[in-house]
Amino acid sequence: xxVTGTRRAGSASPRTANLAAVLRALRTGPLSRTQLxxxxxxxxxxxxxxxxxxxxxxxxxPAGVLPGNGRPSRLVELxxxxxxxxxxxxxxxxxxxxxxxxxxxxxxERTEAVDVAALGLPAGMDExxxxxxxxxxxxxxxxxxxxPGLVDSAAAVLRFAPALRWRDAEIAGLMAARLAVxxxxxxxxxxxxxxxxxxxxxxxxxxxxxxxxxTAVGGGFVSGGTILRGARGFAGEVGHIAVDPSGERCxxxxxxxxxxxANLAAVLRAxxxxxxxxxxxxxxxxxxxALLKDRIRRGDQRTATAVHELGVALxxxxxxxxxxxxxxxxxxxGYFAELGEWLVEPVRVELAARPLGQARVVxxxxxxxxxxxxxxxxxxxxxxANPTLAEEATV
Amino acid sequence: xxVTGTRRAGSASPRTANLAAVLRALRTGPLSRTQLxxxxxxxxxxxxxxxxxxxxxxxxxPAGVLPGNGRPSRLVELxxxxxxxxxxxxxxxxxxxxxxxxxxxxxxERTEAVDVAALGLPAGMDExxxxxxxxxxxxxxxxxxxxPGLVDSAAAVLRFAPALRWRDAEIAGLMAARLAVxxxxxxxxxxxxxxxxxxxxxxxxxxxxxxxxxTAVGGGFVSGGTILRGARGFAGEVGHIAVDPSGERCxxxxxxxxxxxANLAAVLRAxxxxxxxxxxxxxxxxxxxALLKDRIRRGDQRTATAVHELGVALxxxxxxxxxxxxxxxxxxxGYFAELGEWLVEPVRVELAARPLGQARVVxxxxxxxxxxxxxxxxxxxxxxANPTLAEEATV
Numbered sequence: 001x002x003v004t005g006t007r008r009a010g011s012a013s014p015r016t017a018n019l020a021a022v023l024r025a026l027r028t029g030p031l032s033r034t035q036l037x038x039x040x041x042x043x044x045x046x047x048x049x050x051x052x053x054x055x056x057x058x059x060x061x062p063a064g065v066l067p068g069n070g071r072p073s074r075l076v077e078l079x080x081x082x083x084x085x086x087x088x089x090x091x092x093x094x095x096x097x098x099x100x101x102x103x104x105x106x107x108x109e110r111t112e113a114v115d116v117a118a119l120g121l122p123a124g125m126d127e128x129x130x131x132x133x134x135x136x137x138x139x140x141x142x143x144x145x146x147x148p149g150l151v152d153s154a155a156a157v158l159r160f161a162p163a164l165r166w167r168d169a170e171i172a173g174l175m176a177a178r179l180a181v182x183x184x185x186x187x188x189x190x191x192x193x194x195x196x197x198x199x200x201x202x203x204x205x206x207x208x209x210x211x212x213x214x215t216a217v218g219g220g221f222v223s224g225g226t227i228l229r230g231a232r233g234f235a236g237e238v239g240h241i242a243v244d245p246s247g248e249r250c251x252x253x254x255x256x257x258x259x260x261x262a263n264l265a266a267v268l269r270a271x272x273x274x275x276x277x278x279x280x281x282x283x284x285x286x287x288x289x290a291l292l293k294d295r296i297r298r299g300d301q302r303t304a305t306a307v308h309e310l311g312v313a314l315x316x317x318x319x320x321x322x323x324x325x326x327x328x329x330x331x332x333x334g335y336f337a338e339l340g341e342w343l344v345e346p347v348r349v350e351l352a353a354r355p356l357g358q359a360r361v362v363x364x365x366x367x368x369x370x371x372x373x374x375x376x377x378x379x380x381x382x383x384x385a386n387p388t389l390a391e392e393a394t395v
Numbered sequence: 396x397x398v399t400g401t402r403r404a405g406s407a408s409p410r411t412a413n414l415a416a417v418l419r420a421l422r423t424g425p426l427s428r429t430q431l432x433x434x435x436x437x438x439x440x441x442x443x444x445x446x447x448x449x450x451x452x453x454x455x456x457p458a459g460v461l462p463g464n465g466r467p468s469r470l471v472e473l474x475x476x477x478x479x480x481x482x483x484x485x486x487x488x489x490x491x492x493x494x495x496x497x498x499x500x501x502x503x504e505r506t507e508a509v510d511v512a513a514l515g516l517p518a519g520m521d522e523x524x525x526x527x528x529x530x531x532x533x534x535x536x537x538x539x540x541x542x543p544g545l546v547d548s549a550a551a552v553l554r555f556a557p558a559l560r561w562r563d564a565e566i567a568g569l570m571a572a573r574l575a576v577x578x579x580x581x582x583x584x585x586x587x588x589x590x591x592x593x594x595x596x597x598x599x600x601x602x603x604x605x606x607x608x609x610t611a612v613g614g615g616f617v618s619g620g621t622i623l624r625g626a627r628g629f630a631g632e633v634g635h636i637a638v639d640p641s642g643e644r645c646x647x648x649x650x651x652x653x654x655x656x657a658n659l660a661a662v663l664r665a666x667x668x669x670x671x672x673x674x675x676x677x678x679x680x681x682x683x684x685a686l687l688k689d690r691i692r693r694g695d696q697r698t699a700t701a702v703h704e705l706g707v708a709l710x711x712x713x714x715x716x717x718x719x720x721x722x723x724x725x726x727x728x729g730y731f732a733e734l735g736e737w738l739v740e741p742v743r744v745e746l747a748a749r750p751l752g753q754a755r756v757v758x759x760x761x762x763x764x765x766x767x768x769x770x771x772x773x774x775x776x777x778x779x780a781n782p783t784l785a786e787e788a789t790v
Contacts, residue, residue: 240714240750320719326626355635
């Protein structure tokens with residue numbers, strides 16, 4: 001289930017590969033040098049040097065002695081509690097930071113309401129770096145940043161984020177300068193890819209499609225623990241699947257794309273007349289979705305119909321996705337997760353109407369936090385794949 | 396680029412894994428025992444036993460001596476010319492068999508016109524086994540069978556083939572009994588998956604989507620050399636993507652599915668009035684497609700329009716596929732390949748109209764033979780992944 005960024009894949013030296021093998025072997029518990037050599041398929045004479053290097057990086061430590069006949073074996077264990085994985089999230093209306101240790105335990109989390117598009121790229125990255133510094137107990141061993149747009153993950157560049165109006169933003173480089181971390185230690189990925197990864201790690205499914213709703217709609221697919229990125233890193237984009245031949249004109253020039261029905265503003269327009277408090281952006285995504293839920297529970301028919309029609313549109317698009325990818329589970333994420341109570345059923349009905357493979361449909365248990373959780377997992381996993389990624393930062 | 400069936404994955408013993416590692420290492424040329432130990436990461440003392448076992452299976456042989464200072468090293472090489480990979484193909488109107496050696500060189504190929512659906516499953520498998528025996532120079536080390544339908548490749552069962560009217564057909568078991576080969580040595584896969592694999596091996600692309608046209612329409616996706624199968628083995632099915640809201644009713648109950656526009660019978664109906672020789676099934680797929688091409692070249696406007704509209708329908712469906720999978724190349728296979736001269740351009744135009752990632756569009760250079768070529772590759776690769784698969788057969 002190890003998942004890593006594609007950047008620098010294959011460029012690791014044999015020594016780095018051995019460091020990584022030792023670090024991964026220790027995830028299951030303390031081991032002796034002899035056990036490590038056997039487990040990792042490396043010469044026993046090479047183990048002490050590798051352990052010294054990992055100890056200098058603060059990643060392993062002594063763990064007592066293995067009792068037995070003859071000479072006792074000294075054990076070594078993972079020292080993960082003081083190694084920090086940093087996850088950062090950029091959304092149109094907020095910035096988030098999450099710190100975990102190497103076991104995935106959350107050490108700190110903070111979110112700030114920020115109009116990121118208004119701030120612009122350099123000031124937005126300044127603000128995000130300030131947030132990161134505020135929650136970090138020490139230098140991070142790995143960083144991953146979730147962004148709402150098309151990412152060239154090999155180059156760690158955000159190609160286009162409509163909600164932020166950012167194009168070709170070198171997110172990793174900008175954050176590296178602000179955090180004094182090497183750019184190689186910073187992964188950048190699409191929010192829906194990371195949401196899919198988080199749900200996969202949580203055990204929701206093995207061939208898992210995640211559909212995230214927000215100011216835009218995005219999808220991500222994880223197959224056997226690995227994010228499917230495609231040739232350019234754009235896989236999983238479902239916003240322009242046609243769901244309503246008689247629908248609205250889309251920004252792409254076609255008619256009735258999922259995007260026109262499923263972005264939050266479109267649903268709010270369907271649910272309430274202009275001037276209604278539902279349209280007040282100062283309430284944020286969560287505030288407005290809470291209001292939607294409240295109105296459905298009070299029996300507001302217009303809101304209930306708008307959300308039901310959203311579910312039908314998602315179901316039509318997802319039935320195509322299910323035909324192409326054959327997932328075992330489809331996860332409704334982002335604000336769709338908050339409305340799961342009313343969306344899961346119409347999606348299920350649409351999928352059941354198809355002749356082929358059907359998938360389970362669930363609302364994300366991680367809700368709006370799924371992408372940030374996925375980013376924390378990615379940051380830690382990249383260290384286990386290459387323990388030298390952040391070396392300048394930890395010196 | 397090694398691709399193997401999912402069946403029995405992970406169940407190989409350490410000895411089998413070492414046999415496979417040695418066999419794969421020899422693909423690049425002759426090696427000494429010392430070189431093999433280093434290349435495969437196994438103890439030098441274990442190499443002679445592994446080589447003896449591979450030699451007994453007829454897979455390796457001595458290859459002279461490596462000159463040098465001190466004691467000369469004896470070399471060993473792959474003995475692939477007498478190890479036969481058997482590919483079998485089942486289509487509605489024909490059965491095919493292809494034998495290659497382990498380097499992929501074609502040793503024999505034969506195709507028979509057969510009304511497979513009329514024959515039924517047991518007699519169809521009898522006929523296919525007869526064809527296989529007629530072309531095989533000796534017992535095969537691996538077998539792969541291409542079928543036009545939904546395959547549970549883990550169980551090697553054909554779940555549903557509409558064109559054959561076969562359901563839950565245990566293809567591997569039926570063929571194992573007829574060829575006296577263990578069922579474990581027989582892989583069964585969807586024809587479009589195998590077409591995609593063949594094109595990937597041929598170097599057409601690395602994230603490659605293959606769309607095959609025949610009595611039905613099927614797709615397959617190969618990412619980094621591996622077939623994407625999905626949870627049930629049904630990934631790549633695109634026949635029910637909506638391409639024409641005002642189109643025909645589909646067998647699935649919806650309207651305007653790709654299937655209704657792109658199966659060969661539908662295109663022939665659009666191209667010619669009832670009673671026209673184009674509709675004569677005795678001409679086979681190739682004969683009728685040759686007639687279509689001939690008519691377009693002679694300036695028959697109705698045929699040209701029918702084929703152009705097919706291209707537009709393929710382009711609409713493929714633009715959704717491109718959004719979801721982000722391939723670097725889309726390959727038109729099966730009878731679409733034969734019509735590539737008129738189909739590639741309308742597909743390109745549809746893809747270019749989309750806001751996101753675009754892919755190259757090409758007609759399959761392997762044409763109708765792509766699935767059988769993919770099956771031959773799969774049969775050989777499964778041996779390199781597990782040299783003991785066919786052991787009962789080679790004894």
